[in-house]
Amino acid sequence: MLRDIIRKEILDNITSPKFVFTFLLCTILILLSVYTGVANFRAEKREYTASVALNRKNMEAQPNYQSLAGIGVKISKPPQVLGTVVTGVEEEVGRVATVNIAYDPTLVDSKFGSNPVFAVFGSLDLTFIVKIVLSLFAILFTYDAIVGEKEKGTLKLALSNDVPRDRLILGKAVGGYISLLLPLLVPLLLSLLILLIAPDISLGGQDWARLMLIFLMFFLYLSVFFSLGLFVSARTTRSSTSFLVLLFLWVVFVMVIPKAAVITAGQVEPIPSVHEVTAKKDAFLQQVQSEGQKGLLDWIQKNQAEAAKDPQGYQDRFKRFIQDYQQELTTRIDENNAALERDYQQKKQAQQRLAVNLSRISPASALTFGSMALARTGIDDYDRFLASVRAYKPIYTKWINSKLGESINFQTGQTVTLKIDDMPQHVFQAEWLSRSLVRAIPDFALLVVLIIVFFVGAYVSFLRYDVR
Amino acid sequence: MLEAIELTKRYEDNELALDGLTLKVEPGEIFCMFGANGAGKTTTINLFLGFLPPTSGTALIEGIDVARDPLKAKRHVSFVSENVTLYGNFTAVQNLDYFSKLAGKRALARKDYAEVLERVGLQREAFDRRVKNFSKGMRQKLGIAIALVKDAANVLLDEPTSGLDPQSGREFLEILVQMRDRGKSVFMSTHDIFRAKLIADRIGFMRKGRLVMMKTAAELAHEDLTDLYIQYMEEPPSAPAAPLAAPAA
Numbered sequence: 001m002l003r004d005i006i007r008k009e010i011l012d013n014i015t016s017p018k019f020v021f022t023f024l025l026c027t028i029l030i031l032l033s034v035y036t037g038v039a040n041f042r043a044e045k046r047e048y049t050a051s052v053a054l055n056r057k058n059m060e061a062q063p064n065y066q067s068l069a070g071i072g073v074k075i076s077k078p079p080q081v082l083g084t085v086v087t088g089v090e091e092e093v094g095r096v097a098t099v100n101i102a103y104d105p106t107l108v109d110s111k112f113g114s115n116p117v118f119a120v121f122g123s124l125d126l127t128f129i130v131k132i133v134l135s136l137f138a139i140l141f142t143y144d145a146i147v148g149e150k151e152k153g154t155l156k157l158a159l160s161n162d163v164p165r166d167r168l169i170l171g172k173a174v175g176g177y178i179s180l181l182l183p184l185l186v187p188l189l190l191s192l193l194i195l196l197i198a199p200d201i202s203l204g205g206q207d208w209a210r211l212m213l214i215f216l217m218f219f220l221y222l223s224v225f226f227s228l229g230l231f232v233s234a235r236t237t238r239s240s241t242s243f244l245v246l247l248f249l250w251v252v253f254v255m256v257i258p259k260a261a262v263i264t265a266g267q268v269e270p271i272p273s274v275h276e277v278t279a280k281k282d283a284f285l286q287q288v289q290s291e292g293q294k295g296l297l298d299w300i301q302k303n304q305a306e307a308a309k310d311p312q313g314y315q316d317r318f319k320r321f322i323q324d325y326q327q328e329l330t331t332r333i334d335e336n337n338a339a340l341e342r343d344y345q346q347k348k349q350a351q352q353r354l355a356v357n358l359s360r361i362s363p364a365s366a367l368t369f370g371s372m373a374l375a376r377t378g379i380d381d382y383d384r385f386l387a388s389v390r391a392y393k394p395i396y397t398k399w400i401n402s403k404l405g406e407s408i409n410f411q412t413g414q415t416v417t418l419k420i421d422d423m424p425q426h427v428f429q430a431e432w433l434s435r436s437l438v439r440a441i442p443d444f445a446l447l448v449v450l451i452i453v454f455f456v457g458a459y460v461s462f463l464r465y466d467v468r
Numbered sequence: 469m470l471e472a473i474e475l476t477k478r479y480e481d482n483e484l485a486l487d488g489l490t491l492k493v494e495p496g497e498i499f500c501m502f503g504a505n506g507a508g509k510t511t512t513i514n515l516f517l518g519f520l521p522p523t524s525g526t527a528l529i530e531g532i533d534v535a536r537d538p539l540k541a542k543r544h545v546s547f548v549s550e551n552v553t554l555y556g557n558f559t560a561v562q563n564l565d566y567f568s569k570l571a572g573k574r575a576l577a578r579k580d581y582a583e584v585l586e587r588v589g590l591q592r593e594a595f596d597r598r599v600k601n602f603s604k605g606m607r608q609k610l611g612i613a614i615a616l617v618k619d620a621a622n623v624l625l626d627e628p629t630s631g632l633d634p635q636s637g638r639e640f641l642e643i644l645v646q647m648r649d650r651g652k653s654v655f656m657s658t659h660d661i662f663r664a665k666l667i668a669d670r671i672g673f674m675r676k677g678r679l680v681m682m683k684t685a686a687e688l689a690h691e692d693l694t695d696l697y698i699q700y701m702e703e704p705p706s707a708p709a710a711p712l713a714a715p716a717a
Binding site: 001004005008011012015016152153154156157158159160161162163164466467468 | 567
């Protein structure tokens with residue numbers, strides 16, 4: 001009997017105009033989204049490769065170490081291949097950080113910043129389509145699942161037989177869910193094929209595992225709205241009321257809660273603005289620089305008499321002094337910046353945690369955070385990359401300071417030829433799958449809990465449903 | 469056999485929908501129940517189908533207490549509703565196939581469905597048409613076909629002839645007669661006293677949840693139906709107001 005109910009449910013759905021409409025729209029949107037994602041990734045990858053090469057060429061073209069210290073090293077953030085399906089914050093945040101002696105590195109030159117027209121239209125990634133469009137389809141498939149049958153009289157007719165209600169709701173749920181997945185599966189499989197054959201896209205074993213987990217999260221997210229639809233349909237007596245209630249809940253879950261969570265977190269856990277932090281860093285830098293100038297003059301004054309007596313010895317001592325002194329000053333700057341940054345990051349993370357936790361009542365937020373963690377395109381991944389650049393800064397400054405000290409010949413005024421082969425390289429270790437999964441587990445768990453809550457609600461409501 | 473013993477239903481808002489109904493519909497009998505809207509006819513059917521728990525009393529189908537074992541009781545009853553639209557995207561055969569499987573009739577083939585559909589007067593070319601394109605009469609015929617396929621010993625019909633054209637109405641009555649002739653107990657709630665007179669073995673009138681009158685077909689033969697309807701269906705006039713006291717002399 002259960003099989004008959006499931007079969008009927010699938011047949012009833014797939015012969016309806018809404019199925020045809022959903023199938024066509026899903027196919028167009030999903031394929032368009034993956035095609036755009038692939039095109040964007042290829043462009044980003046080209047841009048990244050060109051940027052790395054240009055940076056090296058620029059550094060090599062500098063006449064000396066002083067000049068190199070002036071321009072600094074540009075570190076580009078490599079694009080994430082799974083950004084093709086989950087853009088995350090990739091387009092909003094900067095892609096390049098300049099590391100030099102003085103300033104604390106930050107990522108600048110975001111895609112939206114360099115071309116604001118992208119920001120106007122936003123990105124049409126797969127997560128956006130699932131979060132906004134497909135969740136509405138899930139509602140469209142379920143808002144009349146029970147109440148619609150009551151209105152048609154078929155529920156009364158079905159239950160005039162010896163059909164247990166629990167079997168009927170289970171059959172409806174399974175059949176309805178299969179009907180919803182059918183228009184999704186074909187375009188999703190096609191999009192996998194695109195990823196497989198697209199040039200410049202190479203997905204490793206971990207990437208495929210991540211992709212499958214992202215798809216699993218999509219299905220769980222849609223199941224939440226599917227179960228919610230069943231629940232509301234089993235609690236209402238008119239399908240128009242059911243649709244309105246579901247639309248209201250959809251707006252609350254998808255639009256209101258995520259925004260409200262960020263606003264609330266901003267009020268509860270305020271953080272200083274980036275400008276405030278930068279101003280503090282700049283003030284300290286100026287203070288250290290003036291102290292440095294004074295220290296340098298003092299040293300020169302103190303050792304002036306010796307310069308005439310033993311110029312070679314003076315130069316050697318000056319080199320050592322300038323090397324040590326520069327290192328001492330930059331260490332002070334770095335330590336101060338690190339302390340300020342640590343404080344700022346702690347406050348920011350507290351605010352982010354609060355916003356994320358508050359917004360997680362919404363399945364849309366769970367989907368956003370979970371899929372971003374799996375695709376490595378989220379805020380945490382941005383923070384990790386920036387932290388790696390900041391960790392690289394003292395390594396670089398130590399190297400450049402040592403080079404600066406050695407590079408000046410006071411007697412001839414000549415500088416040493418610049419060589420960057422021994423310059424320490426910035427290394428960024430992308431997050432392992434196991435770590436990403438740990439971050440995504442709360443989101444998986446939340447989606448599963450919501451599915452259970454709504455489905456149990458629908459189940460219990462249907463057992464007591466007034467079919468008259 | 470359908471049997472109600474002191475069957476009473478009082479809703480949560482304290483409205484008394486059915487007040488101590490005692491009735492037996494024997495095998496091979498058609499019982500037509502009349503009453504204004506809200507008189508208690510549909511409540512009676514809902515109690516027999518287990519869609520409502522009775523406040524007191526018992527509804528029995530083939531001697532099985534519906535409240536105690538609704539699933540078992542429902543194996544022995546078919547139901548035809550007033551305005552069932554069925555699954556519009558399905559054809560007549562697909563609708564019939566689904567409901568027959570719900571009724572536990574799994575071994576039926578297309579020829580069996582065709583036979584039943586023909587029996588209820590549905591044109592052959594309509595068998596594979598989507599039901600959303602059916603007229604109300606065609607849908608009612610399909611509803612009857614669903615009941616016929618189940619082939620239960622008892623049939624409950626809730627105003628099945630409302631909105632049917634004369635031809636469809638006549639065909640419908642013929643099928644009910646066939647059912648009776650096969651020994652089914654048929655309980656039909658209706659407003660259509662003229663059609664009911666043609667087939668009913670007994671009729672009953674309900675008012676405010678109470679069965680206020682019951683007549684056999686023989687008794688009905690000599691009655692003026694319009695008078696009877698007015699007599700039992702309309703609210704009796706309220707008692708006249710007390711005359712004004714005569715002015716003092």
